[in-house]
Amino acid sequence: MSVLSIYARVLGLLRPQARLVMILVVANLALAVAQFAEPLLFGRIIDRMTRAQAPGETLTWGDLLPLVAAWAAFGIFSIGGAILVGLNADRLAHRRRLAVMSDYFDHVLNLPLTFHTNVHSGRLLKTMLDGGAAMFGLWLSFFRENCASFVALFILLPATLLVNWRLGALLMVLVAVFYFATSFVLRRTEHLQGLVERYNSSLAEHASDTLGNIPVVQSFTRIESESQALNRIIDDVLAAQIPVLSWWALVVVASRASATLTILAIFLLGTYLHLHGLATIGEIVTFMNFATMLIGRLEQVVGFVNVLFQQSAKIKDFFDVLDTKPAVADRPGARDAGRLKGVVSFENVAFSYDGRRQAVRDVSFSAKPGQTIALVGSTGSGKSTTLGLLHRVFDPDEGAVKIDGVDIRDFTLVSLRRNIGVVFQEPMLFARTIEENLRIGNPDATDEEVARALQLAQATEFVSRQSDGRETRVGERGRSLSGGERQRLSIARALLKDPPIMVFDEATSALDATTERLIQKALEAATKGRTTFVIAHRLATVRNADVILVFDQGEIVESGSFETLVEKGGRFATLAAAQFMTEPTTPTTPLDGVHEATAPQVRAG
Numbered sequence: 001m002s003v004l005s006i007y008a009r010v011l012g013l014l015r016p017q018a019r020l021v022m023i024l025v026v027a028n029l030a031l032a033v034a035q036f037a038e039p040l041l042f043g044r045i046i047d048r049m050t051r052a053q054a055p056g057e058t059l060t061w062g063d064l065l066p067l068v069a070a071w072a073a074f075g076i077f078s079i080g081g082a083i084l085v086g087l088n089a090d091r092l093a094h095r096r097r098l099a100v101m102s103d104y105f106d107h108v109l110n111l112p113l114t115f116h117t118n119v120h121s122g123r124l125l126k127t128m129l130d131g132g133a134a135m136f137g138l139w140l141s142f143f144r145e146n147c148a149s150f151v152a153l154f155i156l157l158p159a160t161l162l163v164n165w166r167l168g169a170l171l172m173v174l175v176a177v178f179y180f181a182t183s184f185v186l187r188r189t190e191h192l193q194g195l196v197e198r199y200n201s202s203l204a205e206h207a208s209d210t211l212g213n214i215p216v217v218q219s220f221t222r223i224e225s226e227s228q229a230l231n232r233i234i235d236d237v238l239a240a241q242i243p244v245l246s247w248w249a250l251v252v253v254a255s256r257a258s259a260t261l262t263i264l265a266i267f268l269l270g271t272y273l274h275l276h277g278l279a280t281i282g283e284i285v286t287f288m289n290f291a292t293m294l295i296g297r298l299e300q301v302v303g304f305v306n307v308l309f310q311q312s313a314k315i316k317d318f319f320d321v322l323d324t325k326p327a328v329a330d331r332p333g334a335r336d337a338g339r340l341k342g343v344v345s346f347e348n349v350a351f352s353y354d355g356r357r358q359a360v361r362d363v364s365f366s367a368k369p370g371q372t373i374a375l376v377g378s379t380g381s382g383k384s385t386t387l388g389l390l391h392r393v394f395d396p397d398e399g400a401v402k403i404d405g406v407d408i409r410d411f412t413l414v415s416l417r418r419n420i421g422v423v424f425q426e427p428m429l430f431a432r433t434i435e436e437n438l439r440i441g442n443p444d445a446t447d448e449e450v451a452r453a454l455q456l457a458q459a460t461e462f463v464s465r466q467s468d469g470r471e472t473r474v475g476e477r478g479r480s481l482s483g484g485e486r487q488r489l490s491i492a493r494a495l496l497k498d499p500p501i502m503v504f505d506e507a508t509s510a511l512d513a514t515t516e517r518l519i520q521k522a523l524e525a526a527t528k529g530r531t532t533f534v535i536a537h538r539l540a541t542v543r544n545a546d547v548i549l550v551f552d553q554g555e556i557v558e559s560g561s562f563e564t565l566v567e568k569g570g571r572f573a574t575l576a577a578a579q580f581m582t583e584p585t586t587p588t589t590p591l592d593g594v595h596e597a598t599a600p601q602v603r604a605g
Contacts, residue, residue, distance in 0.1 A: 003312045010135050010315060011142065013100055017092055024085055024092070028147035031081045034074040035148070035293060036156045040163065041071040043286030050281050082144075089143030097136040104128050104322060112327045113393050122208025123201050124321065130200075131318025134311035146304050149297040160290055164279055167287040170269055174262045174291075175298060181254055182302055185247045192244050197313030199237040206230055212476075248306050258298075262291045328392050330412050337415035341404050342369040342500035342531035344390065349399035351389060359385045360554040363399075365547070369500065372532040374542035376572065377551030383535045386551070387503050390533070391420045403501070421494035425506040427486035429478030434463055435470040437478075437489055441496035449496060457492035459485070502532045516541075539576050548572065 014021045045067045052059035108124055157175060160168035210217060210226045217226055270284035345366040352358045360382040367373045375383040388394060389401055392413060400407045408416055421441070429437050438450055445453075450470070454460045462485050466472035478486040494502065520541065536542045543562045550558035550565065550572045558570050565572035 032148040032151035034078045039289030043282035047282030093139040101132040120205045123205045126204035127317045130314040134314045152297045195240045203233045334412045337411040340419045345402045349396045371546040374534045374545035374548045381551035382554040420501045421497045421499040422503045423494045427490040431476045441493040453492040453496040457488045459488040504534045
């Protein structure tokens, strides 16, 4: 995306305010004409006064008054118009900045988890803030200065040929020379400026990553090394930025020199033309004012191009994120799912992250309301990917996932996910109050429903111990709470949602044995009548599941009840024997309250 195409797209974002934009553009055109008329009128006044010096000529105020009045009127109009344009441009730029940042935020929230896995949140935040600020500056400068400057350079500059084509031609040549010099600098610094922005993004990413892991940095005494790493990035930024600044400093010096040279050239040529009867003194004065005005405008344009060039990489990053298409989106004609019953079926489902190696393949199973389906297997065997397909974190490459006999892609995303509650392995709480975190599950829940969810999740007691109860703020990512407390809140949040389908992805992994026993009992009651999917590494926690699906390398290699799979002597029996041999005394309670103390009864083969 070239710098000019980026700028065109930035201006295109003003389309929702098209009426105000057109008014401001017309106002800038009028201001440019007024500013062009001022030196023209001043030159006419000089000529009128010069002619009065000839023998037999007289000059009265009545002769000058119309020209002076018009000159003053244009001057007053320029001042008043500039104030009004500036005020409205400010308001427009602020409104659009906030609007595009809101659009960006909404878009990022809808991008799939695969996108967020590969892009750092600090980089996304920096891109939003920097891109919004950069576009704000471009919009403001366009209406306050650059629109009138473009009109002056591309419309009114050629019009000077009508006043005196010789002086006008010289002025156009001098402006053209300056334009080509600026273009040369742009080409020399374009790559370097892009490199600067990449280093700046790395700087924000590194700082955000470090600040988000302060306990690790301090515990492992990494303060000095992290600081050194940040300073290395800063050195890279400076190494790329200084050459760009040097080139643009050269342009600024050239613009200052061009102002003096242009005025001098106009004066010398004008004097020569006057001596040969080809230009009047008023025309010389007019063109010297034209030169001053146009050089000023040209300096504004150069400054603007410098800013545009420096900001283009930030804006390009902003647009790159906006142009990222969600891999999962509503189909045309997708309908609201309403309240689903929860009959789930996977039919020959296959999915690949990279298009080469399948993460899951030929997965088929079904689940009815009230059933609990457990997914077990080694890390990377495809369990989480399978359930990610259920709530459309991504869509299958082959086959179909159906709920109540309908392909879930025929439902709107919002209505589908409204029917599925997920308790993630990592609790992922917001830096808000406990109440606000819970109501993410159901903003309209009554106090009684909130209290019931906390009770089911065994969280009532620890919440009541907090300084402000449910109004206590839990800090970034819930860091003021223990791991078990955070997980219990995430379970309460899912229960408050009251969906017909529940997914527990290692939901009790952060809990102590006593709390896990209590929660397993609560979950057994809470999941009655719902279709429940459980991903578990501790096999005893899913002993009472209706069906256990054993995954290996993306495939279901075994399925059945706990006892059936143990008797079969296959993959599951091997896993069970290995776990119970190493954890024979762990007092963990499965869904039905059966203790792992019964583990010695398990035999492999």
